[in-house]
Amino acid sequence: MQSGKYVRTEAMRRRRSEAMKGKNLSDEHKRKISKALKGRRHSDEHIRNASQARRDSVGWPGGPDHPNWRGGIYKDVGKKEYEKTYRQRPENKIKHNTQSRAYYQRLKIDVLSHYSLNGVPECVNPFGEHKDPYTNLDALSIDHIHGDGAKHKREIGKSGGGAIYQWLKKQEYPEGFQTLCMNCQCIKRMKNREVRK
Numbered sequence: 504m505q506s507g508k509y510v511r512t513e514a515m516r517r518r519r520s521e522a523m524k525g526k527n528l529s530d531e532h533k534r535k536i537s538k539a540l541k542g543r544r545h546s547d548e549h550i551r552n553a554s555q556a557r558r559d560s561v562g563w564p565g566g567p568d569h570p571n572w573r574g575g576i577y578k579d580v581g582k583k584e585y586e587k588t589y590r591q592r593p594e595n596k597i598k599h600n601t602q603s604r605a606y607y608q609r610l611k612i613d614v615l616s617h618y619s620l621n622g623v624p625e626c627v628n629p630f631g632e633h634k635d636p637y638t639n640l641d642a643l644s645i646d647h648i649h650g651d652g653a654k655h656k657r658e659i660g661k662s663g664g665g666a667i668y669q670w671l672k673k674q675e676y677p678e679g680f681q682t683l684c685m686n687c688q689c690i691k692r693m694k695n696r697e698v699r700k
């Protein structure tokens with residue numbers, strides 16, 4: 504067999520073309536060609552050229568001549584639509600929920616740690632209520648030291664658990680907040696009520 508690079512000349516191309524006219528490739532031959540081409544990657548240039556050739560070919564439905572042409576915005580519109588419906592699909596809903604739960608949990612740990620005394624999420628125990636550090640994440644939350652929680656919530660225009668953590672992190676942990684357990688929250692509320700009387 505001849506070695507070296509196989510170069511098709513125009514004459515060879517024509518001869519081959521003439522010889523093949525009216526003939527069909529056998530199934531086995533087609534299989535062999537298919538096998539030889541499998542896994543082959545087209546160069547970026549080839550892909551661009553092929554794409555352009557498709558566009559230029561008769562019957563390509565897109566482009567300014569199409570009755571539905573909206574000035575080349577289709578790509579963006581399609582993307583927005585895609586993102587809007589992406590999370591609504593059941594398989595993604597589960598994935599998204601798990602991801603956001605994990606994110607929320609990390610965020611909560613970060614923020615609560617910051618407003619604790621020892622760098623881990625625990626109640627700052629302002630009334631000496633418990634001897635041992637209280638560390639159960641489910642019963643820890645952020646307390647507004649000066650008791651203007653509702654007002655503050657209105658100010659940042661958000662409610663719900665995650666918003667305050669997100670806000671605090673974004674504001675780079677301003678002062679005036681502390682980590683409290685539910686128990687100490689209740690005691691604080693009672694004490695504040697007594698002060699007001």
Ligand SMILES: [Zn+2]
Pocket residue numbers: 626627628629632633637683684685686687688
């Ligand atoms: Zn506590």
